Amino acid sequence: MPKGDKLPRKVAIVAGGLTYFSKARKDKTQEELAAEAARVALFENDINLSKDDIDGTIVSYFSDHFENQLLFGSIIQDYLGFNPKPSVRIEGGGATGGLAIRDAYAHVASGLLDVAMVVGFEKMSEVNTAKGNEFIALASDTDWDFPIGGFYSGYYALMAKRHMEEFGTTEEQMAMVAVKNRNNAQYNKFAQTNPKMNPYGMRDGGFITVDDVLKSPYVATPLKRLDICLMSDGAAVAILASEEKAKKITDTPIWIEGTGAGTDFMRAGDRPRTVAGVPILPHEKKEWYKKLEYPGVHSFRAGREAARQAYKMAGITNPLKQLDVIELHDAYTSSEIQTYEDLGLAKYGDGGKLVEDGVTAIDGDLPVNPSGGLIGSMHAVGATGIMQAVEVFWQLQGVAGKFHGSAKTQVKGAEKGLIHSHAGTGTYVTVGVLGR
């Protein structure tokens, strides 16, 4: 920012809403799912805000292929009754939701909007699972990586194998991530794998053990069925407001204290392998990584860059100590471990140990994915990054238990949280720091 320019306006999240997530919500259309989440946001949060107070929307969905409808943003805008106010569609693969939250932040911080509704959705059930995987694979390079039979579980398996080779990460450590997230989801009524509380939940969901994960069939070695996230139908809504408005809307606005966005080469193989190339965070020492080739295919430079920006903006100098709760993009158990390292929660190479030591468990020092994340709760792509923002918003307000239908998911006394949204093989990543 040039000298003399004013800082952007402070921006808060003031309300959030989710749908029940499911492998197939055949009972509702996309716009009906959006309305379900919007109703929760507007009517179930403790706010002084009416629908007419919303100045515009940011609509977040990933795939025109899944929806078989171009310009779906317009359908959402008119179905929710916001015409003729401004609206924009955001798309950025798996990070679509995180980018939409960041875009809403920019709209409000700049003064273009005072109160913005972010609406994310995806309906992935209208094609079969193999076709769905093929559509997602079209978000890899279709000249080079897709024609050889590449698809996302394969790409992440290649990266996970390299992480194991480089650092000694084990399949057991990955399984522990699956168990943590899946079992957290059993206390969240919105979660797809929770058949007890979610009327649309997976019938064969429920609690799992490390043994269940290790015995589940390989999808792409070393990744097994239970190491891999869900495909979901559902929607999520977050409402953001300027400082002046936020204080009138709620007694407990949750401030967006930092935002960052990073990128990397579309094809993971094109990424450099620079010796000692790790961008160092404030609490790290250059000599830790003097022999490490970075980022290669074992680490996500985009995630590190997004974290670096968000931490700088929010004054985070020791994330493990300063953060109380995290919702991150656990598309794979391996990528949760990789992301611990990108976010600076553990040294590069020590991510597996962090979950093994229980640090990221619901009762650990820094709970990660208390909602169940993408493995336990949902991955309705365009809604995912918004779900994470809503979850951390509820955590910091202290109402997560109320919304989830169980006090078990509430991280007690949480004051500062982080959201992390991730696309491609680490192609776009956003990080946000939220605070009470």
Add this chain to the structure above:
Amino acid sequence: MTEVFSIDPLIIRTPYEIDYRHSYGKTSPFFTSLSEGKIMATRCNHCKVTFLPPRSDCPYCLGETEWINLSGKGKIHTFSTLHFAGEKFLKDLPFTLVYVELEGVDTLFLTRLKTNHPEKVKVGMKVNMKISRQLEWRSSDIWAEPE
């Protein structure tokens, strides 16, 4: 007649086909030279970086790159055997994907590994790139085999 799966809610079949005419642009020589038995990459002589997949323009300096020939020798950087895939490739399962460190190339090349002994595959294993005799003008026209 529209095929109906369910009445409440009403669920119908909606097929959709697309026929693209896709240009490889300036990277076309990679594919056409395969018929001469050559595997080529591009090199930025300014940045001294060699790319495969080829890039016509260097992402580091935005200068134009030049074609070079490769030996096709390399070693495995990482690998995975797939037991599931996108719909189009289900018929090929199981198959093994590898990132190869190719001689003279700075990027890693993602390709299939064809081997009769998948249990012997490991990181660091030496491989040679092979070219299909029936070119389909896709990246699947080349693959790796153990040396």
